[in-house]
Amino acid sequence: MEKYVPDIYQKSIYDINYNKLKHNGIKCLLFDLDNTLVPYQDKQPTTKVIELFNNLKKQGFKVVLFSNSSRKRLKPFKDMLEVDCCARACKPSPKKFTRVIEELEFNISEVAIIGDQILTDVLGGNKVGITTILINPISKKDYFLTYFNRFREKYKIKKLSKMDLFYKGRYYE
Numbered sequence: 001m002e003k004y005v006p007d008i009y010q011k012s013i014y015d016i017n018y019n020k021l022k023h024n025g026i027k028c029l030l031f032d033l034d035n036t037l038v039p040y041q042d043k044q045p046t047t048k049v050i051e052l053f054n055n056l057k058k059q060g061f062k063v064v065l066f067s068n069s070s071r072k073r074l075k076p077f078k079d080m081l082e083v084d085c086c087a088r089a090c091k092p093s094p095k096k097f098t099r100v101i102e103e104l105e106f107n108i109s110e111v112a113i114i115g116d117q118i119l120t121d122v123l124g125g126n127k128v129g130i131t132t133i134l135i136n137p138i139s140k141k142d143y144f145l146t147y148f149n150r151f152r153e154k155y156k157i158k159k160l161s162k163m164d165l166f167y168k169g170r171y172y173e
């Protein structure tokens with residue numbers, strides 16, 4: 001069950017302590033897109049997201065969009081945020097995690113994934129051994145295929161809470 005537990009859990013991407021991550025040796029941040037940066041219906045990043053990404057890049061982080069969505073969906077985000085992206089990442093499969101990390105020449109210990117889903121973002125990241133950061137989904141609305149995952153996730157969280165491993169809303173870093 002530990003593979004479902006994030007290393008860090010915060011309310012949103014704006015509540016993460018990026019200085020601490022940097023201090024702990026993290027150099028590359030993989031960001032999920034849907035319900036992590038923006039609601040899944042939004043077609044472009046908000047000013048707030050653009051500002052955060054500019055700051056992260058200024059701090060020296062390599063920032064990558066790492067999403068299960070299509071290249072077409074990612075394109076305006078890639079262009080406006082000026083970052084690399086990996087579309088159709090097939091999370092929680094470790095395959096593309098490993099490929100991206102190897103291509104960018106980072107060590108496992110230097111990479112973190114930030115996302116809103118335990119069953120894709122956290123599970124995938126834990127499989128490859130990178131730092132996993134869970135945030136709450138921005139919107140209650142999900143892509144229709146995600147509804148099934150959310151249902152499974154709810155059940156998983158219940159189980160994790162019973163085992164004293166994870167509680168929704170109890171943030172830690």
Ligand SMILES: [Mg+2]
Nearest residue numbers: 032034035116
């Ligand atoms: Mg997501």
